[in-house]
Amino acid sequence: TPVILWFRRDLRLADNPALNNAADTGRAIVPVYILDEAGDGRPLGAASKWWLDKSLRALDAALQQRGSRLILRRGDSESELRRLIDETGATTVFMNRRFEPDAWAQDAEIAHSLKDDGVECRGTNGTLLARPGSVLNGSSQPYRVFTPFHKALMAQAEVPTHTLGPRAISTPDHLSSDSIDDWGLHPKRPDWSAEFEGEPGEAGALAALSHFLKSGLGGYGAGRDIPSRAATSRLSAALHWGEISPWRAVAAARGAASDGRVPGAEAEKFVSEIGWREFSAHLLHHFPFITERAFRPEYDTMPWRDDPKSLKAWQTGQTGYPIVDAGMRQLWRTGYMHNRVRMVVASFLIKHLLIDWREGEAWFWDTLVDADLASNVQNWQWVAGSGADAAPYFRIFNPIAQGEKFDAEGRYVRRWVPEIARLPDKYIHAPWTAPREILAGAGLRLGQDYPRPIVDHAEGRARALAALKAIDNKS
Ligand code: FAD
Structure with missing residues (x-):
């Protein structure tokens, strides 16, 4: 049988x-x-x-x-x-x-x-370098902080030898199978996936890995923060669906370092991102409630605002902040968003708009090709400040400064927000600060072609800080 x-x-x-x-x-x-x-x-x-x-x-x-x-x-x-x-x-x-x-x-x-x-x-x-439950601290408790977790993970990760699987697999031929066309997984009427990126499947994952080893890994540490650059592996969906094993990705990066093709520190930075994937999976395993509730319970007393109009503006990339809008449009059109920009848009929703992180998490869940329960929830809670080893509460990303720092020439923003593309670099991350004649020269009517900011940065920041400080005092 x-x-x-x-x-x-x-x-x-x-x-x-x-x-x-x-x-x-x-x-x-x-x-x-x-x-x-x-x-x-x-x-x-x-x-x-x-x-x-x-x-x-x-x-x-x-x-x-x-x-x-x-x-x-x-x-x-x-x-x-x-x-x-x-x-x-x-x-x-x-x-x-x-x-x-x-x-x-x-x-x-x-x-x-x-x-x-x-x-x-x-x-x-x-699917993981180590089985959840197997990486515990000296008191046999799960780690709540990434760095010691990662160290322990690396010390004990199971790294099986590389196998190609059997060359021939015999399968009885009398068995019926559904036709995948009947499952309707590919969108129809409308098919919004025309610009979706990536090559799903094992061969696509291996191609992405070898491309990354040649052209991304060598400068990964700095390159990974620049959204206009293709400097990251783009392996997240493949890792989620197990089209490639995490130990293969780790071994490939370390192999490139030991052969002298890339600096060891760059390879280890990449391995530590794989470590964040593990940390997320382990946290969810130990604390299953985090999909619904804050890891730090006091954060569930946040005075969230019910503001469907702003939520919609965020989802559709119409907030008036170019880096936020570029990210949300990249997500909608390609099913992917750069990690740096994910942090910025998440912070904007939670802090500037004071909208519950669960709304953002649900939107990402539906629109990301790499949607992963553990990673998505962990990262949203990290940005919210409510997670294990989360960002400190007073860390509020400034969407203008983030744009200026990581997209200095506005390449990323111009690609996804073409209506402001003709603005000079100086104003590309804050179009509302441009003098009238500059706006006219760029053919841009603010409020018509592109929205004015839906919330003032300084006011949004002050409102969030006040709410967060009140919570921090409770903890
Ligand atoms: P690389 O930089 O090449 O990283 C290599 C791999 O490490 C990734 O493929 C991924 O598996 C893992 N990784 C990298 N960063 C993280 C991280 N911060 N947390 C967990 N794993 C990480 N990643 C998902 O896979 N699914 C999600 O649903 C998801 N939701 C996110 C939500 C928010 C608000 C934020 C800020 C980040 C989220 N991430 C998520 C993490 C990260 O943005 C993506 O894994 C990364 O951008 C994928 O691109 P890449 O494969 O080129 O990454």
Whole structure:
């Protein structure tokens, strides 16, 4: 009888412990992906569905090259697995574990229930450098501060040797599969994805990695802060869906350093960002409530404003602050936003507009191709000041100064906010400060072609500081 290989967030053939274990049995393998929209934790956002659609097609193509194919089923995970077990007689299900609390609970429930019927689920870690729960401090408690966490993580991370997976995979051919076209994951009417970026799938992830090793990693530390530059790896969606293992990314960066192709410090900076991904996953595992509530409870007393008009202006990139608007438009049009700008737009929503971080987190969840529950929540709480190891409360990003510092020549802003493109550099991050004749010379009618700021920077900052200070006093 064959064994089942249940793909979830490990959509790759290389470095895949569940696949390797399945292959080691010497039996035929039934590779399946189950789209469980109701039972799989938080429903996928629209941009994630776009990515998943292409990633599953790529996985199927890769399996076909090895003589197999991907079986697609849609519905309740356990019912679909049971159906497949009945159809194949399989008694073992191989899978890489998911560590988000809801998914973890679902997996445990399924494993328990199948066990009663003589089917064994064999879970492995295929998505993180270290299993959540395994990186604890001297008092066996989870770390709440990144730096010691990262140090401990690096000391004990599991770095398996690189494997390509079996060359040939035999799969019974009588099994039915849904057609991915019928799943409707790619948007239709309207198809807003024309400008979406990235190449979903394992081959795309490897191409992104090798491009990054050649042209980004060498100057990563400084380059990663410049939004107009393609200096980062763009691996976030691939890491989220497991199209590449994190240990492969780490080994590649360190390999480039040990070969002398890039300075060691640049490689370690990149590894520490992978470390932030781990920190986020571990925090969510230990503190599952952080998707809903502030890690530091006093922050849930923030006097959030209910202001749908400003929220809409933020979402659509019409706040009047060019760096904020450029970021929000990049996100809407490409499904991605540069990390520096993510921090700026998040700070603007939370602090200048005093709108609940959960609104921003939900918007990112729907629009980011790399939407990841742990990373998204952790980063939003970090900016809000309410998270573990968060930014101090008085850190309020100045959207003008951030633009001037990280987009000095206005390249990023001009690309995404073309209506102000003809303004001289001096005014590009604060168009409302430009004298009338400059505005006229740039063909810009403020308030018509491009909005005036929806909130005054100094007033917004003072209002946020007052609210945050009151909270800080409580802690
Ligand atoms: P690189 O700079 O090449 O970094 C390499 C990898 O490290 C990334 O692919 C990612 O997996 C990880 N990483 C980098 N920075 C962080 C970070 N701050 N936290 C956690 N992991 C990190 N990242 C997501 O993957 N999903 C999200 O939903 C997400 N939401 C965010 C929300 C906010 C408000 C902020 C400020 C950041 C968020 N990030 C999120 C983190 C970060 O912005 C992205 O991971 C990064 O921009 C992806 O681009 P890259 O792959 O080129 O990154």
